[in-house]
Amino acid sequence: MKQTALTIRTPEDFDFASTLYGHGWCTLAPFSVDASALALEQLIVLPSRKLVLCTISAGSESLRTIARSITPLSPSDRIAVHRIVSRCFRLGDDLGPFHRSVASEPAYRWIADRRAGRLLRSPTVFEDLVKMICTTNCSWALTTAMVRNLCNSLGRSFDGTRRAFPSARAIAASSEAFLRARVKAGYRASYLLELARSVDSGRLDPELWMDRSIPSSDVYAQLRMIKGVGDYAAGNMLKLLGRYEYLGLDSWVRAQYARLHHGGRRVKDSTIAKQYRRFGQWRGLLFWLEMTRQWYDSKFPFVE
DNA sequence: GCGTCCAGGTCTACC
DNA sequence: GGTAGACCTGGACGC
Numbered sequence: 001m002k003q004t005a006l007t008i009r010t011p012e013d014f015d016f017a018s019t020l021y022g023h024g025w026c027t028l029a030p031f032s033v034d035a036s037a038l039a040l041e042q043l044i045v046l047p048s049r050k051l052v053l054c055t056i057s058a059g060s061e062s063l064r065t066i067a068r069s070i071t072p073l074s075p076s077d078r079i080a081v082h083r084i085v086s087r088c089f090r091l092g093d094d095l096g097p098f099h100r101s102v103a104s105e106p107a108y109r110w111i112a113d114r115r116a117g118r119l120l121r122s123p124t125v126f127e128d129l130v131k132m133i134c135t136t137n138c139s140w141a142l143t144t145a146m147v148r149n150l151c152n153s154l155g156r157s158f159d160g161t162r163r164a165f166p167s168a169r170a171i172a173a174s175s176e177a178f179l180r181a182r183v184k185a186g187y188r189a190s191y192l193l194e195l196a197r198s199v200d201s202g203r204l205d206p207e208l209w210m211d212r213s214i215p216s217s218d219v220y221a222q223l224r225m226i227k228g229v230g231d232y233a234a235g236n237m238l239k240l241l242g243r244y245e246y247l248g249l250d251s252w253v254r255a256q257y258a259r260l261h262h263g264g265r266r267v268k269d270s271t272i273a274k275q276y277r278r279f280g281q282w283r284g285l286l287f288w289l290e291m292t293r294q295w296y297d298s299k300f301p302f303v304e
Numbered sequence: 305g306c307g308t309c310c311a312g313g314t315c316t317a318c319c
Numbered sequence: 320g321g322t323a324g325a326c327c328t329g330g331a332c333g334c
Binding site: 137138139141145146180184185186187189 | 326327328330
């Protein structure tokens with residue numbers, strides 16, 4: 001096994017724990033967390049098709065990344081690791097305007113203080129989209145099981161114990177019956193298969209949504225055309241694309257909003273939307289952070 | 305042990 | 320455009 005150490009510089013307003021634990025993505029394979037070492041383990045597939053197991057932790061104004069691979073990494077492989085880790089940890093996102101806009105309000109000053117707002121994402125938009133569909137209409141435990149099953153049954157093996165997230169081609173080559181029986185995706189199986197086949201054939205290229213010149217409303221509309229992607233999934237996909245104009249409401253945040261603002265009484269979605277309208281392009285991010293504030297005040301729920 | 309409910313929703317048919 | 324019912328799974332809960 002070859003080992004390569006990389007130091008990846010982070011922005012001034014970056015915080016490792018806030019990014020790692022800001023939502024549940026760190027618990028979805030092929031991510032895993034070593035809570036005692038405060039490190040993220042991530043198995044990634046490079047453009048050269050090499051598999052690299054990365055252990056990422058906080059350094060001094062940097063991410064300390066140990067990359068393990070079967071064969072040595074070439075200079076272009078090292079650049080690819082740097083690019084993928086930076087993308088997952090949202091190092092290129094400029095949250096300065098957001099932090100400055102909320103710092104003037106006492107209730108939200110903690111967001112800038114905690115350098116919160118970077119939501120961990122996967123190496124590809126396709127991977128995030130598959131995972132997002134797996135969060136719909138089920139418990140978080142089932143989501144983690146479905147994603148783990150996808151990796152274990154269709155992902156490439158690194159060392160016999162760890163498997164990467166499967167490519168669109170690998171999922172496309174499976175079948176609905178397989179995705180139901182082995183992945184336990186249930187009725188989502190047909191959605192995942194159709195999505196994977198669209199991406200594999202080139203009919204759909206989710207990476208295009210990273211282009212900031214495309215209006216968010218257009219990306220949202222394209223997401224909503226995908227079977228299995230409704231308001232919740234589309235809204236939260238946009239957050240992973242760095243677009244925060246949609247709230248992405250689900251039963252958990254609705255209940256949380258009711259607890260925080262209405263003594264537990266449920267309110268209409270339009271009431272929630274009205275409450276956050278004044279935060280403009282940042283409303284989706286501010287909403288999510290307000291709903292999860294207790295995680296930052298006490299303990300992140302994903303820490304063992 | 306068994307039945308029911310519901311969880312980080314979405315789709316389709318129908319009105 | 321709004322709504323009812325169906326849809327996989329698995330854990331929690333009541334009996």
